[in-house]
C-alpha cells in the first residue's frame with residue numbers, strides 16, 4: 001500500500017500522493033452557475049488527496065443539464081472558482097475542474113436560457129430528470145448543426161482558458177457517463193451523416209477535437225479526459241464495435257501527450273488491458289464500488305498510476321489519514337448528495353472530530 005502515499009508527477013505537477021477525488025456533482029451552485037458559498041470549504045477539507053477533480057462544470061449555457069450545477073464561462077464563475085482553487089492550494093493540494101457538457105441529458109427548466117438540450121441527434125434519452133417542479137421526462141434534444149458542433153469545441157476551449165484564469169491546475173474533459181461526448185460515441189444517440197457520425201473515426205472525432213483544442217489553449221500537460229467505455233446509462237448503446245472505437249480513440253488521444261487519462265471502469269477487463277497498452281501517459285482508474293480493502297490493488301499490479309475514489313472521499317474529508325492509520329470510514333449519506341447546504345456536504349467529521 002505504501003506506493004499510494006508516494007508523490008507522483010502528473011502533467012506539469014508533482015502530486016503529494018496517488019489518491020484522486022473522483023468528480024462528483026453536488027448541485028449546490030447558485031442559479032447563475034457561480035459555485036456556492038461552501039464549495040471552497042468542501043474541497044479544501046479534502047485537499048490531502050493528490051488530486052481533486054471537481055464536480056462536472058458546464059462550459060456554456062447549452063452545456064448545463066441539471067439544476068444548480070456550476071459553470072466556468074462568466075466572470076462570476078471565475079471569481080467563484082478562484083475561492084476553491086486558492087483554498088485547495090493553501091492546503092498543498094491540486095485541483096482540475098471537470099468540464100461537463102450534458103448534451104441531451106438536460107431539461108429546459110434547468111438551464112439559464114430554457115432551451116432544449118443539444119445533442120448529436122434529436123433522440124431522447126428515455127429518462128426522467130429532477131427539475132424545480134420535480135421529476136419530468138427529458139424531451140428529445142435539438143440536433144447540433146455541423147457548424148454548431150465546431151462552435152461547441154470552441155466553447156470547451158474558452159471554458160478551459162477561464163478555468164486556468166480561475167486558478168485551476170488543469171481541466172478534465174468529461175467524456176463519460178452518457179453526457180455529450182459519449183453521446184457522439186454511441187450509435188443509439190448519434191445518427192449523424194456528417195463527419196461526426198457513422199464510422200468509429202467519425203464518432204470519436206468530436207472528443208479528439210475537444211482535447212486537441214484545449215491542449216492547444218492551456219497546454220497538453222494541463223489537459224485530461226475521463227472515459228467510461230461500455231456505459232449503458234440513459235439510452236447509451238455503443239454497439240458491437242464500441243470497444244474498437246475506444247481502441248482508436250485512446251490511440252489518438254495518446255498522441256496528444258495529455259496530463260492523464262481517467263477511466264471509470266465499467267467491467268470490460270480485456271478492453272481495459274488494451275487501453276493500458278495503448279495509453280503511454282498517466283492512467284487514473286476508478287472502479288465503482290471498491291471497498292477500502294481494495295484500495296491500492298491497481299497500483300500494485302501496475303495497471304493504474306493513480307486510483308480515484310468518489311463516495312469514500314465525499315464522506316471522509318481525511319480519507320488519506322484514515323487509510324494510513326487503518327481507521328474506520330464514515331458512510332456516505334445519499335440524501336445529502338445533491339442540493340441543500342452544509343448537511344451531507346461539509347459536515348462529515350474527521351477522525352479528530354469524531
Ligand SMILES: Cc1cc2nc3c(=O)[nH]c(=O)nc-3n(C[C@H](O)[C@H](O)[C@H](O)COP(=O)(O)O)c2cc1C
Nearest residue numbers: 022023024025055056264288289290309310311337
Ligand atoms: C453524488 C455523485 C455525483 C457524481 N457526479 C459525477 C460528475 O459530475 N462527473 C463524473 O464524471 N462522475 C460523477 N460521478 C461518478 C463518480 O465520479 C464515480 O465514478 C462513482 O461514484 C464511482 O466511484 P465510487 O464507487 O468510488 O464512488 C458522481 C458520483 C456520485 C456519487
